[in-house]
């Protein structure tokens with residue numbers, strides 16, 4: 001294999017973007033100071049231009065306090081696990097339902113909508129990929145916040161979409177009036193990531209009403225932890241699409257299920273892309289597990305409430321340790337220490353088997369994103385932090 005790659009260095013390497021270089025380091029390519037990046041003459045020209053998203057690490061170590069990828073510490077509903085087990089039979093011989101009617105109907109029903117208002121995919125990242133390709137590529141640029149889900153610019157490069165980043169205001173919030181400008185479409189998460197701040201539904205509605213001729217996508221990956229969903233607006237606005245996921249509030253990041261809700265014309269665009277790409281993005285286990293998880297409201301509400309309660313306690317405790325904490329409506333906190341460097345805190349915690357997320361990005365490089373774990377995990381984090389702060393201050 002190695003013979004197929006050419007190793008680039010010197011001036012050619014200098015042409016590669018800063019973030020691509022960071023990716024290569026993160027991706028464990030050979031740690032040779034002079035051989036920084038691998039490329040192949042067999043790659044398409046598109047592949048040379050890509051800057052892949054770098055997910056938070058998933059180390060195979062045990063006894064980690066893993067607060068780096070916003071997973072749910074309580075895991076899926078036991079009813080979801082039972083449904084998955086029940087589907088683990090000879091029936092796996094057969095392809096799943098390509099239209100995933102059972103899940104689309106379950107989601108639609110709880111919002112008083114119809115199955116043709118719902119699109120499902122292999123995680124909301126796949127749903128978003130189809131959204132970018134089907135609905136967000138226009139002559140004018142796509143708008144999204146400068147500090148937001150870093151998959152957005154990645155999708156833009158994959159699909160050749162022109163985009164403009166709109167700066168958050170100085171309290172790290174999205175200001176809707178800043179989006180009053182010519183554009184091809186708009187996408188933003190509510191609550192935003194990695195900041196955790198949420199906009200009230202009235203602001204979201206203003207944004208949608210301001211842009212009747214553009215698609216407005218609201219990525220609600222974290223909405224269950226304290227923001228208002230825009231799904232009730234779907235019936236009134238043909239330009240609104242809302243995406244959600246089973247990965248965070250339903251504890252099923254490993255099952256890969258996400259969905260979008262909108263009027264049928266928008267959903268049909270997604271179906272056209274999906275059926276040109278993969279007829280069966282959700283396997284039988286995912287469909288069975290997701291339907292059961294969706295129906296177990298009691299488990300969902302109980303675990304959500306626990307995460308919110310822990311978040312509020314952790315937020316106060318971090319303030320006691322001299323952190324400035326951005327008000328969060330999500331299952332994570334975004335915080336920076338009054339005096340210490342973010343990357344150093346994250347590195348020191350890591351050496352104590354505590355993982356949190358740090359983004360080496362302008363404006364937020366001193367912030368840490370901390371997923372809400374169990375109370376016990378948050379206690380371990382706090383004592384690790386107290387220890388780290390003492391040693392760094394020395």
Ligand SMILES: *Cc1c(COP(=O)(O)O)cnc(C)c1O
Pocket residue numbers: 122123124125126149189193219221244245246247253256257258
């Ligand atoms: C986690 C996340 C997603 C995607 O989650 P999936 O696991 O692919 O469903 C989408 N948007 C944001 C902002 C996220 O944080």
